[in-house]
Amino acid sequence: MNDEKYRKLTSWLIAAWFVFTLLASALHLFQAPPTAPPIAFGLAVLTPILIFVAWFRVSPAFRTFAMNLSPGILTLVQSWRVAGYAFLVLYTFGILPGAFALPAGLGDIAIGLTAPFVAMRLASRSHRTAFIAWQVLGMVDLVTAIVTGTASRFISPGEVTTAPMTALPLSLIPTFAVPLLFILHIVCMAQAREWQPVPQMSGREPLPGSVA
Numbered sequence: 713m714n715d716e717k718y719r720k721l722t723s724w725l726i727a728a729w730f731v732f733t734l735l736a737s738a739l740h741l742f743q744a745p746p747t748a749p750p751i752a753f754g755l756a757v758l759t760p761i762l763i764f765v766a767w768f769r770v771s772p773a774f775r776t777f778a779m780n781l782s783p784g785i786l787t788l789v790q791s792w793r794v795a796g797y798a799f800l801v802l803y804t805f806g807i808l809p810g811a812f813a814l815p816a817g818l819g820d821i822a823i824g825l826t827a828p829f830v831a832m833r834l835a836s837r838s839h840r841t842a843f844i845a846w847q848v849l850g851m852v853d854l855v856t857a858i859v860t861g862t863a864s865r866f867i868s869p870g871e872v873t874t875a876p877m878t879a880l881p882l883s884l885i886p887t888f889a890v891p892l893l894f895i896l897h898i899v900c901m902a903q904a905r906e907w908q909p910v911p912q913m914s915g916r917e918p919l920p921g922s923v924a
Contacts, residue, residue: 733887737880761895786900790850796819799817812860830843844905850893857886862874
């Protein structure tokens, strides 16, 4: 299967994934009692990532396709995370708890604002370390949001919780956007790991007549 066929296949799979998540949210499948573990919610977040990792590891053709994607474009997609300011707005109105909204919102804004710079200036082997570090920060931000969002259900079940994140339209963020963006981080990390470091020049010219 060539890259064009993989591009069409992945586009259809992402579209089907979005529709499934939308329908599941509309049917309230991700909602759970405050004291019950959000099993369906957790599966929605983890399953796509695990499927991608397995596919990436067992299929050389798919791995080649993913590794040939532009790291700059994949990173630029993260720009939309500036929309994390919505978490801060919802926190201000008492809809989401600060324990979740503040780290998730501020982290997303930071990643979203810096994504264009990273995509245009750091997505190359000459900036390999900085590029990888930024990808790690982006992944940590997503993991932090999921962990704090889940924990707040049990820490303060009788107060403001993250229950709105399990209902439309907010449910599309953790069940679709978060795993998709996490996958993009994984691809960028895999690409950067294969970049060969730029050789460092000594800055010293050999003396005339000396042996190199």
